Amino acid sequence: MKAEQLKAWREKLLVEHRRIEAELEGFKELTGSTSRESAGDLSAYSSHMADQGTDTMEREKAFLLAGQKRRRLDEISQALLRIEAGSFGSCDKCGEPIPTRRLERMPGATMCVPCKEKLEKQGRIPS
Ligand SMILES: [Zn+2]
Incomplete structure (x- = not known):
């Protein structure tokens, strides 16, 4: 940013x-x-x-x-x-910018949505 x-x-x-x-x-x-x-x-x-x-x-x-x-x-x-x-403003996981809309809702967001969803999925289904 x-x-x-x-x-x-x-x-x-x-x-x-x-x-x-x-x-x-x-x-x-x-x-x-x-x-x-x-x-x-x-x-x-x-x-x-x-x-x-x-x-x-x-x-x-x-x-x-x-x-x-x-x-x-x-x-x-x-x-x-x-x-x-x-x-x-950038994702801790992939380094991509976090969309402004997401930052407005969650200014403290550390990850973009795809990375967060991936992580949540991993958490739910143990490999
Ligand atoms: Zn990401």
Whole structure:
């Protein structure tokens, strides 16, 4: 991938990273976890959730959403690391460029679709 393309991706991912972090801050208020354990301590929170009253469902939904956002944040962090390392946008297996559409959905992708499918097939059917 060209340097200016990498730079554009980096900008874009950093913006999304900041946005999701801000959203997660909002979730923290909603789920009330700020006054309790650290945001990363999921087990402490879910056991506490069992004692909650009528708003448990709402909190649970927010909690699930926050989980999805956290995964997306991980994905973006991976992508940023790959940009730093210069490996972003190409397949670790065959070295071919990973299509932009795939990178948008999974910025942290390390393999192109054919390589990933091949690997998954190999994993399912032991030779
Ligand atoms: Zn490949």
